[in-house]
Amino acid sequence: MQTEKEFLSEYKLSDYERPSVTTDIAAFMIRTEKSSNYRHIPKKQLSLLLIKRGGHPYKGMWALPGGFLQPNETVEECALREMEEETQIKPVSIIPVGVFSKPGRDPRGWIISNAFVSIISEESVKQSGSDDAEDAQWFDISFEPDENGLYILTLSYKDTVLKAVLREGKSHLGVTSFEIVDSPTLAFDHAEIIATALSALRFSAKNYEMIFDFLPEEFTLSALQKVQEAITNVAVMSGNFRRIVSVSVEETGGFVHGEGHRPAKLFRRKKKE
Amino acid sequence: MQTEKEFLSEYKLSDYERPSVTTDIAAFMIRTEKSSNYRHIPKKQLSLLLIKRGGHPYKGMWALPGGFLQPNETVEECALREMEEETQIKPVSIIPVGVFSKPGRDPRGWIISNAFVSIISEESVKQSGSDDAEDAQWFDISFEPDENGLYILTLSYKDTVLKAVLREGKSHLGVTSFEIVDSPTLAFDHAEIIATALSALRFSAKNYEMIFDFLPEEFTLSALQKVQEAITNVAVMSGNFRRIVSVSVEETGGFVHGEGHRPAKLFRRKKKE
DNA sequence: CAAATAGTGTCTCTAAGACAATATCAC
DNA sequence: GTGATATTGTCTTAGAGACACTATTTG
Numbered sequence: 001m002q003t004e005k006e007f008l009s010e011y012k013l014s015d016y017e018r019p020s021v022t023t024d025i026a027a028f029m030i031r032t033e034k035s036s037n038y039r040h041i042p043k044k045q046l047s048l049l050l051i052k053r054g055g056h057p058y059k060g061m062w063a064l065p066g067g068f069l070q071p072n073e074t075v076e077e078c079a080l081r082e083m084e085e086e087t088q089i090k091p092v093s094i095i096p097v098g099v100f101s102k103p104g105r106d107p108r109g110w111i112i113s114n115a116f117v118s119i120i121s122e123e124s125v126k127q128s129g130s131d132d133a134e135d136a137q138w139f140d141i142s143f144e145p146d147e148n149g150l151y152i153l154t155l156s157y158k159d160t161v162l163k164a165v166l167r168e169g170k171s172h173l174g175v176t177s178f179e180i181v182d183s184p185t186l187a188f189d190h191a192e193i194i195a196t197a198l199s200a201l202r203f204s205a206k207n208y209e210m211i212f213d214f215l216p217e218e219f220t221l222s223a224l225q226k227v228q229e230a231i232t233n234v235a236v237m238s239g240n241f242r243r244i245v246s247v248s249v250e251e252t253g254g255f256v257h258g259e260g261h262r263p264a265k266l267f268r269r270k271k272k273e
Numbered sequence: 274m275q276t277e278k279e280f281l282s283e284y285k286l287s288d289y290e291r292p293s294v295t296t297d298i299a300a301f302m303i304r305t306e307k308s309s310n311y312r313h314i315p316k317k318q319l320s321l322l323l324i325k326r327g328g329h330p331y332k333g334m335w336a337l338p339g340g341f342l343q344p345n346e347t348v349e350e351c352a353l354r355e356m357e358e359e360t361q362i363k364p365v366s367i368i369p370v371g372v373f374s375k376p377g378r379d380p381r382g383w384i385i386s387n388a389f390v391s392i393i394s395e396e397s398v399k400q401s402g403s404d405d406a407e408d409a410q411w412f413d414i415s416f417e418p419d420e421n422g423l424y425i426l427t428l429s430y431k432d433t434v435l436k437a438v439l440r441e442g443k444s445h446l447g448v449t450s451f452e453i454v455d456s457p458t459l460a461f462d463h464a465e466i467i468a469t470a471l472s473a474l475r476f477s478a479k480n481y482e483m484i485f486d487f488l489p490e491e492f493t494l495s496a497l498q499k500v501q502e503a504i505t506n507v508a509v510m511s512g513n514f515r516r517i518v519s520v521s522v523e524e525t526g527g528f529v530h531g532e533g534h535r536p537a538k539l540f541r542r543k544k545k546e
Numbered sequence: 547c548a549a550a551t552a553g554t555g556t557c558t559c560t561a562a563g564a565c566a567a568t569a570t571c572a573c
Numbered sequence: 574g575t576g577a578t579a580t581t582g583t584c585t586t587a588g589a590g591a592c593a594c595t596a597t598t599t600g
Contacts, residue, residue: 004380007329011381016341018291021385039550039599056280068289071383074374095445098369099387101347107277108284110344112294114372172368173446173477204446222551240590242553261551262597312572312577495578513563515580534578535570 019101019110023079024066024190025049026197027091029120029138030214030227039260044226047138048155048194049120050162051086054135057107058187062155062162064194065136066113079116087136088128091118092213097175097193097200105189115193117201119213143198144233150181153195164191174203205231208245212269218252220264221245292374292383296352297339297463298322299470300364302393302411303487303500312533317499320411321428321467322393323435324359327408330380331460335428335435337467338409339386352389360409361401364391365486370448370466370473378462388466390474392486416471417506423454426468437464447476478504481518485542491525493537494518 027049035042050062067082069075079094094116101112125138139155139162146152155162164183168176178195186194204210205228212219214227225241247270254266300322308315323335340355342348352367367389374385398411412428412435419425428435437456441449451468459467477483478501487500498514520543527539 002329004329004332008380011329016293017344018293019342019344020289020291021294037550041551056275056277056284059277069292069374069385071290071292072376074376075372075385076374096371099348099372101342101349103345103347107281112342112348173448173473175446200446220552237591238552239554239592244589258599259551260599261549262553262599264552310577314578493579510564511579512565512581517562531572532578533572534576535572535580537579 017110019112021069021075022066022111022113023069023075023082023116024064024100024113024193025079025083025091025094025116025118026064026097026194026201027083027087027089027118027120028141028198028201028214028231029122029125030230031138031140032122041222041226041259044223044230045140046230048141049087049089050137050139050155050157052135052137053187061185061187062139062160063187064190069114075114076116079114079118083118089120089124091120092124093210094118095200095204095210097197098177100189100193102189113193115197117197117204119210121214121216123216141194141198142233143195151178151195153191155186155194162186164195166191166195175200202232208248212248218254218266218268220256221249221267222264224249224267290383292385294342294348295339295384295386296342296348296355296389297337297373297386297466298352298356298364298367298389298391299337299370299467299474300356300360300362300391300393301414301471301474301487301504302395302398303503304411304413305395314495314499314532317496317503318413319503321414322360322362323410323412323428323430325408325410326460334458334460335412335433336460337463342387348387349389352387352391356391362393362397364393365397366483367391368473368477368483370470371450373462373466375462386466388470390470390477392483394487394489396489414467414471415506416468424451424468426464428459428467435459437468439464439468448473475505481521485521491527491539491541493529494522494540495537497522497540 029047031045031047033043033045049065051065053059053061053063065082065086069078076094083089083091097115097117099112099114137157139157142154143151151166153164153166162185164186165181166178167181169179170177176199178192180189180192183191211227215223221242224245225236225238229235249267250270252266252268255263257263302320304318304320306316306318322338324338326332326334326336338355338359342351349367356362356364370388370390372385372387410430412430415427416424424439426437426439435458437459438454439451440454442452443450449472451465453462453465456464484497484500488496494515497518498509498511502508522540523543525539525541528536530536
């Protein structure tokens with residue numbers, strides 16, 4: 001009779017064929033646009049980090065940051081490590097989105113990917129100075145259904161506009177998945193991952209919790225509201241929004257002056273008791 | 274300059290070390306208990322399918338069904354295939370729960386697991402006749418916090434009682450993850466997977482949608498309510514429950530007679546328009 | 547003062563929860 | 574009839590949405 005110790009000493013995992021495992025990160029940031037009028041409050045735009053592929057396959061096309069899982073790390077650690085390696089940005093938080101494992105999704109062979117949403121504050125991007133890297137850029141993102149019920153994903157940075165058409169798929173635990181109908185300009189199945197990740201982001205924004213991670217420590221309630229609206233693409237009445245988030249924030253005592261209108265109180269996230 | 278075709282023909286994935294990838298399935302079923310009194314409506318008990326391990330490691334201990342991902346299949350297909358191979362039961366639906374990849378979680382080596390919840394109707398279990406397999410059994414499941422805030426997982430089948438203690442972890446997209454404090458009787462990190470899977474099941478039960486998958490085509494509203502209560506472990510007032518699910522069901526015209534009390538109307542799930 | 551945002555108060559409507567009352571069968 | 578569940582209805586309350594009104598600043 002073989003003991004477990006004996007069994008393990010003789011056991012060889014290599015008998016089975018194994019896939020390569022990667023993580024891909026959909027890093028979202030809320031970009032504050034320059035305001036045209038000194039009086040107008042600046043707009044907030046949801047944006048997504050893409051990296052221009054320097055090597056084959058899909059050379060020269062834009063893709064999500066990510067990379068191969070290494071021994072002795074979890075997929076979460078891998079996502080954080082790859083983000084830092086490729087972009088010098090440390091995410092505030094990451095949210096698992098799902099596993100993408102369709103055969104043929106990667107021309108290099110059998111590769112399955114674990115997708116994550118990561119939330120980046122505008123502050124940390126400015127500090128990291130990674131703004132100027134030519135091969136990593138923040139693309140403004142828009143994702144809405146057209147009149148036929150198909151969803152159009154549009155990513156734009158200066159003159160570069162990437163488009164993809166997707167079909168709504170199954171919905172589990174609040175997250176809706178999408179299937180690619182057409183994606184000529186994004187590498188791999190990344191259009192699918194981006195759409196599903198955005199659906200996860202929008203779902204978690206519903207409970208007004210993770211939106212704080214997009215902003216600095218202190219913020220005005222209008223800024224918070226504009227973040228919420230940039231993510232969900234749904235307008236809220238400011239009075240109602242203030243009432244809802246009032247339980248989650250507290251005044252810092254500070255004000256924002258010099259904006260051409262009534263100064264706004266600064267708030268911070270209220271710590272849970 | 275190398276073309277993509279040339280690149281791919283020379284590309285070798287084997288340069289990188291790769292993990293083995295498995296899926297584990299937390300298959301839940303609602304078991305109808307025998308009623309003691311002819312008048313009493315029978316109780317419903319949430320139960321989980323476990324398999325007694327025939328080989329090393331953890332030989333003789335109970336574990337979730339599951340197995341290795343094969344080339345040319347998705348992780349979802351793998352979960353369905355393994356369920357059918359190991360239990361002859363075809364799940365009505367599966368829900369992805371997460372990826373478990375902590376180094377050392379499997380003594381055989383570098384193995385990461387994709388976890389799924391699957392919902393099995395009592396009917397299909399009776400039909401499959403898989404009831405009598407000695408090495409696959411449905412365990413009554415209970416999972417509640419104790420007075421110290423730790424969570425106690427209890428699985429019981431006849432004289433066999435498996436217990437584990439877990440600590441609440443992070444919560445993402447409605448699903449709370451758990452970490453093992455102590456799990457002497459379940460194989461691998463399966464206590465952690467089971468706890469997280471149950472959290473996912475309870476979360477998706479909140480919107481009164483997937484509970485139908487546990488029941489046959491036609492059911493009474495009390496049966497539906499008892500399913501809901503068996504999953505969430507929270508009692509609902511029957512009048513309110515009926516009002517809530519009324520939009521999702523329609524009468525079949527049938528009745529259940531001979532139960533020692535007023536006959537109940539039979540309902541079926543209303544198809545979405 | 548005008549333009550623009552900041553901030554407050556109130557009305558309505560809906561949905562959930564609590565609870566009460568009635569209906570109907572098997573024995 | 575009795576004991577049990579089935580089914581319907583009503584009252585209350587919490588929260589979301591709509592909207593109107595007041596407050597404050599800077600150019």
